[in-house]
Amino acid sequence: CEDCFGLEMTCAACCVVGECVQLNVTLFLLTMFQKWNGSLFEQSSLKEIGLRVQLGHSDLKCVCPERGHVDFIVIHVNRIHRINIDFCDCEQHVSHRQQLLRCDWYPVTIHFPQTACTRCVLKYFLVMMWSSKVSGHEFYMTLEHLTDNVGLNIPNVSPLCTLLFNSQLKHIRMMKQAGRGNVGGGITSTEPGVLAVQCPACLHPGINLPGDWEQIDVSLKFLYAIFLALDANFRLKNHLWSSKAGDPGLHTGLTYFVPNEPYRAHILNNASIASWTDTKWHPQVGPQKKFFQHSARQRQ
Structure with missing residues (x-):
């Protein structure tokens, strides 16, 4: 052996x-x-x-x-x-x-x-x-x-x-x-966002943010400023060759992203082909544009 x-x-x-x-x-x-x-x-x-x-x-x-x-x-x-x-x-x-x-x-x-x-x-x-x-x-x-x-x-x-x-x-x-095994309904009763955890890098009052941060001197307010950025969803192109039936999610909508069905309903009601005319040059937006065009045609 x-x-x-x-x-x-x-x-x-x-x-x-x-x-x-x-x-x-x-x-x-x-x-x-x-x-x-x-x-x-x-x-x-x-x-x-x-x-x-x-x-x-x-x-x-x-x-x-x-x-x-x-x-x-x-x-x-x-x-x-x-x-x-x-x-x-x-x-x-x-x-x-x-x-x-x-x-x-x-x-x-x-x-x-x-x-x-x-x-x-x-x-x-x-x-x-x-x-x-x-x-x-x-x-x-x-x-x-x-x-x-x-x-x-x-x-x-x-x-x-x-x-x-x-x-x-x-x-x-x-x-x-998340302790879902200790609740009455178990996993099936998990609501959207329950599995998400707070970001340790973000500012949370009482945790990593002092109580008097609003009264701090103007020269130091930059320490508690919030910087927001918007990025493209490069993985959205995966919808072109995958589907929910072929690759279903286990905890979709239970963490940081919204559930698929409300999101898809929002896309069908608000997608516009004209709004994508200015993004033809971007190499990653092309597949995403096709996805939104397909959603818009379904809405029509």
Whole structure:
């Protein structure tokens, strides 16, 4: 085992028993193995040597197990793993999604999940994205190279899973930090703007603005002046090749931007083609102009 302490060589049966013991204590399962084939060491996994992971029970024993997908995949920080998984189908069982979440595995789909991602790799990706600006595709390609640097034995997982995991995790964290799980209506009762936080750079009376700032000397009033700027929405051109159905937002209208429907109604009622005649020269306004022209035609 490449992840365990020490480099002792054991047989397949002892390796499975050892991992089962560790699994009961530390939930340490997603390890990397090398198997001797008679002439050299080759990559292997616990799935190939016969280990099955039982969910729903802390002792890994279930009187009525339900076999999971034959090619179940778990994404971890060290590689992309194929594992044999069994769900609990006892009288007191919960859904497959809940069983995965209770062992810190985040499923891709709600019903009949075939791919999951560990909480560790989700946190690792968020820190990497914040510190080094790595993209989801680059992070997934790194995991593929860790799995098989040659690229011959890569599990069939879409790179979009990493982006979906990231978007859903950030959405859940925002709801958690806003305390939406402690209210009666939960997430569905979240009103527009509830998830927004105050800008620490702006002036807020009683926080970073003294109480007598209005009576300050004229020569020092520039310290508390407000500077407002208006910039073009360069990302509005994304509406030309995307849609709400193809790329829906999770918390649209709940943070700093208004909800889509009132904004679109405002555009349809106030868009004017003539008001854009003076902005033909700007390279970024062209796509935006087409969007507003399309909105104006819909209004007509």
